[in-house]
Amino acid sequence: xxxHHIPRVLSKLLIPLIMLFALYVQxxxxxGPGGGFQAGVIFGAGIILYALLFGxxxxxxxxxxxxxxxFMAAGVLLYGGVGIAAIFAGGNFLAYSALAxxxxxxxxxxxxxxxxxxxxxxxxxxATIFFQFAGRGRTDD
Amino acid sequence: xxxxxWTLIGDDLPALQIAVPLLxxxxxxxxxxxxxxxxxxxxxxxxxxxxAGVLLHRVLTTGTISYxxxxxxxxxxxxxxxxxxNALVLLVVTGICAIVLLAAPRSIKAEIPRDKQxxxxxxxxxxxxxxxxxxxxxxxxxxxxxxxxxxxxxYALISQGSTRRALTSxxxxxxxxxxxxxxxxxxxxxxxxxxGTLNIVDLADQLALVGPNRTVLVAAACIAVGVxxxxxxxxxxxxxxxxxxxxxxxxxxxxxxxxxxxxxxxxIRFAYSIFRIxxxxxxxxxxxxxxxxxxxxxxxxxxxAIFQDDIKRMLAYSSVAxxxxxxxxxxxxxxxxxxxxxxxxxxxxxxxCGLFLVLACVLLRMRSTRLSAFxxxxxxxxxxxxxxxxxxxxxxxxxxxxxxxxKWYLVLGALEAGLxxxxxxxLMSSILALVYIWRVVEVGYxxxxxxxxxxxxxAPVSMLLPTWILIGSTLVFGVWTSLSAGVASAxxxxxxGGGS
Amino acid sequence: MIEWGLYxxxxxxxxxxxxxxxxxxxxxxxxxxxxxxxxxxxxxxxYVSMGKVKGGTAPxxxxxxxxxxxxxxxxxxxxxxxxGVATTALALALVVRIKEAYGTIEEDEIRQIESNExxx
Numbered sequence: 001x002x003x004h005h006i007p008r009v010l011s012k013l014l015i016p017l018i019m020l021f022a023l024y025v026q027x028x029x030x031x032g033p034g035g036g037f038q039a040g041v042i043f044g045a046g047i048i049l050y051a052l053l054f055g056x057x058x059x060x061x062x063x064x065x066x067x068x069x070x071f072m073a074a075g076v077l078l079y080g081g082v083g084i085a086a087i088f089a090g091g092n093f094l095a096y097s098a099l100a101x102x103x104x105x106x107x108x109x110x111x112x113x114x115x116x117x118x119x120x121x122x123x124x125x126x127a128t129i130f131f132q133f134a135g136r137g138r139t140d141d
Numbered sequence: 142x143x144x145x146x147w148t149l150i151g152d153d154l155p156a157l158q159i160a161v162p163l164l165x166x167x168x169x170x171x172x173x174x175x176x177x178x179x180x181x182x183x184x185x186x187x188x189x190x191x192x193a194g195v196l197l198h199r200v201l202t203t204g205t206i207s208y209x210x211x212x213x214x215x216x217x218x219x220x221x222x223x224x225x226x227n228a229l230v231l232l233v234v235t236g237i238c239a240i241v242l243l244a245a246p247r248s249i250k251a252e253i254p255r256d257k258q259x260x261x262x263x264x265x266x267x268x269x270x271x272x273x274x275x276x277x278x279x280x281x282x283x284x285x286x287x288x289x290x291x292x293x294x295x296y297a298l299i300s301q302g303s304t305r306r307a308l309t310s311x312x313x314x315x316x317x318x319x320x321x322x323x324x325x326x327x328x329x330x331x332x333x334x335x336x337g338t339l340n341i342v343d344l345a346d347q348l349a350l351v352g353p354n355r356t357v358l359v360a361a362a363c364i365a366v367g368v369x370x371x372x373x374x375x376x377x378x379x380x381x382x383x384x385x386x387x388x389x390x391x392x393x394x395x396x397x398x399x400x401x402x403x404x405x406x407x408x409i410r411f412a413y414s415i416f417r418i419x420x421x422x423x424x425x426x427x428x429x430x431x432x433x434x435x436x437x438x439x440x441x442x443x444x445x446a447i448f449q450d451d452i453k454r455m456l457a458y459s460s461v462a463x464x465x466x467x468x469x470x471x472x473x474x475x476x477x478x479x480x481x482x483x484x485x486x487x488x489x490x491x492x493x494c495g496l497f498l499v500l501a502c503v504l505l506r507m508r509s510t511r512l513s514a515f516x517x518x519x520x521x522x523x524x525x526x527x528x529x530x531x532x533x534x535x536x537x538x539x540x541x542x543x544x545x546x547x548k549w550y551l552v553l554g555a556l557e558a559g560l561x562x563x564x565x566x567x568l569m570s571s572i573l574a575l576v577y578i579w580r581v582v583e584v585g586y587x588x589x590x591x592x593x594x595x596x597x598x599x600a601p602v603s604m605l606l607p608t609w610i611l612i613g614s615t616l617v618f619g620v621w622t623s624l625s626a627g628v629a630s631a632x633x634x635x636x637x638g639g640g641s
Numbered sequence: 642m643i644e645w646g647l648y649x650x651x652x653x654x655x656x657x658x659x660x661x662x663x664x665x666x667x668x669x670x671x672x673x674x675x676x677x678x679x680x681x682x683x684x685x686x687x688y689v690s691m692g693k694v695k696g697g698t699a700p701x702x703x704x705x706x707x708x709x710x711x712x713x714x715x716x717x718x719x720x721x722x723x724x725g726v727a728t729t730a731l732a733l734a735l736v737v738r739i740k741e742a743y744g745t746i747e748e749d750e751i752r753q754i755e756s757n758e759x760x761x
Contacts (some may be wrong), residue, residue, distance in 0.1 A: 032701055037723055042272030075166035080164040083156070088149060095212030129730050136737060282717055289724045296731055305742035309751060312735045316664060319677055319728050323684050328723060330688050333714075 004053055011053050018046035026119045027112070036115035040122025047127040056134050065131060068124045075121030082113045155208040155221040156258050158192050158231070159274045159287075159418035161185055162318060166266040175258035182262040186239040193235040193273075197228040197628070207279070210610035216343040222279030227631035229483065229625075231276045232407045233490045237398040238269045241494065243607040245391050248501045251508075252303045252389040261301065265395070268294035272403050280416070282339045284407060285322065288371070291403070292318045293397050299388040317380045321370030325561045328363035331356050332415070345414050361416050365427070368411065371404035374431075374468050375438035378461045385457035390501030393453065397460055398494035402486045405467050409479075412471070413636040431472035436566055438465025443573035447580070453500055453510045454487065455577055456493065461491045462570065469563070470551050476633050478554025481547055483629035484622075488535075488543035490620065495611030496532040499525055502600030502608060515581055517590030525600050526585050528612040535615040538571045542619040546626055644689040649690035656683035668748040674732045682746065688714040688721070 022043035029035030051059035083094040091098030096110025150157060165185035169178040198207060200223055208221040223231070242265070253261050271291025275284055296318065300311035331338055337346035337357050348357060366377075373381040381401075385393045412427075442462030449455040463485070470482025500510050502525045507514040519526045535542035548567060555564040599605070618625050656679055663676025692700075692714030700712035740746050743754055 037719060069170060073170040076167045077164060080160055080167075083160055084164075087153050087156070090149075092208065092212045093153055093209075093210055097212055106753075129734075130358060133734070133737065137741065158648075223723060284721075286720055286724075289728075293724075293731060294729055300735055300738075305739075306755065308735055308739045308742060309755070312670065312732060312739065315728065315732055315735065316673055320661070321665065322724075324680050327684050327687065330684065330691065330714075334686075334691050629752065 008053050009081025015046050029115055036118025037122050040119040043123040048130045068128050071120050071124035075117040078117030079114045146548045154192055162266045162270040169259055169263040169408045173259050178259035178262040180322050183242055186242050190235040190239040193196045193231045196223055197232050200228045219283055220279035221277050223277050227276050227398045229628045233487050234272045234399045237494050240607045241395045244604040247601050247603050248391045253301050260306050264294045264297050272399050275403050278606045279341050280339050285326050289322055298392045301379050302387045307387040310387045314380040324363045324367030328360040331360035364411050368404055372401055373464055375434045381458040388453040390504050392492050394497035398490040428472045428474050431468050435469030437466045439570040443564050443570055447577045450512050473554040475557050476637050477550055477557050479633035480552050480630040481550030484626045485547035485587045487625040488547045491611050491614045492532055492535045498608040499529045502604050506597045516588045519586035521597055522599050531612050539572045543615045546622050653683050670736045670746045685699045685718045688718050
């Protein structure tokens with residue numbers, strides 16, 4: 001069995017930075033390249049790196065599959081919820097301008113929330129796909 | 142309070158048609174128990190059906206509905222645009238979705254493991270979202286997005302079949318379907334390059350200003366091929382028999398009645414509303430090609446169907462032939478032909494879905510859909526088999542059934558275009574349909590069940606009910622045609638007249 | 642005859658035909674999926690290169706720049722990329738299960754197994 005000491009120590013430094021970078025990309029989508037999908041993929045990559053280095057079972061204990069399934073659904077619900085909230089605030093579906101006291105703030109809030117929803121779903125989906133693929137046909141490691 | 146909610150959402154029904162099934166799919170994921178997920182799906186599917194009915198009524202009384210998503214005014218933002226053409230197709234799609242869901246719990250119990258059934262309902266609702274979105278959107282790129290949503294969910298649904306052939310059928314469909322979708326994307330890109338807009342109405346106006354242009358011609362070709370793959374017109378239909386045969390029975394019933402119909406709608410929308418003025422779709426080369434492909438599909442599909450042992454596969458090839466009829470109606474490029482094609486969208490959906498639900502019942506009891514499983518079925522499962530016979534008569538085109546209404550309009554379209562040999566061909570292909578339906582009827586009524594066959598009972602009520610709702614509709618709408626043929630001919634008139 | 646200013650279209654066509662060739666001519670399912678990806682990337686290149694404005698910078702607001710490339714194709718292609726990712730993930734999941742069910746991912750071997758099954 002190959003010793004994973006050096007990558008594991010390094011990853012304890014790097015994985016938090018990867019996740020922080022994912023959050024940076026998420027919230028700077030308005031002003032630079034970035035946004036929900038990209039951030040979700042980076043966050044998912046962090047989770048996958050953890051699973052690669054520390055083993056699938058430990059990764060599944062940290063990021064429980066049931067919780068990931070919940071976040072997958074919750075992200076889409078957040079997106080749809082913002083759209084429906086816009087309807088109840090009087091505008092059309094996904095009319096962010098109606099969400100706050102003034103249209104610019106409404107747009108800002110709306111985009112932020114939907115991108116958050118997208119990022120959550122994408123991160124959960126990436127992690128779930130990896131866990132599903134890695135979990136098939138496993139023999140002892 | 143109901144009044145208050147209605148004033149708030151009454152104008153937003155088009156957006157809710159898409160948003161509610163999408164959110165319900167996530168609810169199905171959150172509630173993990175199969176029956177709870179099924180209940181969510183039922184509530185949403187039937188309310189979407191009701192929504193589609195309300196929208197059709199609105200279009201009939203007040204004209205085309207235009208809804209600006211996000212509040213952005215029309216050519217800049219994404220528009221949901223419902224006219225007579227989409228309203229009819231939307232009604233068909235949501236109706237089939239709702240009715241098939243009645244039969245789903247009993248039918249998937251045998252084919253999908255219990256802990257995955259909630260995912261089945263979630264994927265089913267996602268497919269419905271994609272199909273509904275494709276139907277009512279007024280933005281060309283949005284058509285591509287919803288096309289991919291519905292395609293991906295249908296690949297996942299088809300792969301749930303009980304044999305391992307479901308997996309190879311799903312991947313074959315995936316490869317061909319993705320190539321088709323990417324061609325559509327390419328065509329839309331070329332149109333955007335030439336006009337700078339993606340909104341369908343605006344595209345039509347801008348293309349009229351652009352005039353003859355090779356890029357537009359290539360875009361039309363790319364879109365025609367891409368939509369043709371999804372529509373399964375004759376040479377591009379290769380994915381269809383395997384996908385329909387090896388998918389779970391309920392999934393076949395759902396997809397056979399909806400996905401090719403929506404692809405047909407997209408073809409009409411691009412041909413008439415976008416390319417029309419630029420390429421004068423009035424009976425020249427595209428018509429001739431479509432006509433030949435339609436006739437080839439009619440005959441070859443029916444001929445191959447006659448020699449199939451698996452009845453599900455037989456009905457799949459029969460679907461290829463029926464799609465040939467729809468394409469033939471489009472190729473006539475006159476009002477009767479287009480009416481025939483559109484009314485066949487409604488009629489074929491009802492007929493085929495009913496027939497595939499019959500097969501779902503047979504599969505549930507007999508655990509096989511081969512011809513040998515049908516021996517003596519007329520006596521052992523009388524109601525189910527009677528439904529098959531009636532559906533079969535409709536496929537043949539016997540008067541008083543919906544099949545006759547479609548063939549009537551198609552023959553009139555052929556005669557109006559001055560093509561009486563084609564009218565003769567349409568009638569001849571009905572005889573082929575008679576042959577393959579008679580094979581099954583003969584075995585069901587005139588052959589005794591094999592020795593030592595297990596005692597089987599009639600199919601459960603939860604599956605017989607939707608089967609008979611659909612087969613009954615083939616009789617009801619064969620006589621009372623003002624909903625199907627009335628709306629279809631009004632839509633055809635509107636398209637030919639150049640309105641939108 | 643060859644317009645060197647339009648080199649982006651040549652790249653798109655080359656990628657597109659490569660992708661289609663791989664899908665049609667290779668029997669290994671993973672290679673087919675790779676070909677499909679190449680084909681989708683070619684269309685993404687088409688849209689993005691179509692959006693470039695001569696003398697324009699990236700479509701991100703920055704001080705000191707007047708001319709920007711068209712941001713709409715970029716946005717459309719974000720969606721197309723996500724669609725490509727989802728299709729690839731689904732296709733790979735199917736390939737994994739086909740390998741478990743048939744023991745092979747070569748298309749001609751799968752066809753052989755299926756026709757043996759039909760014959761018996």
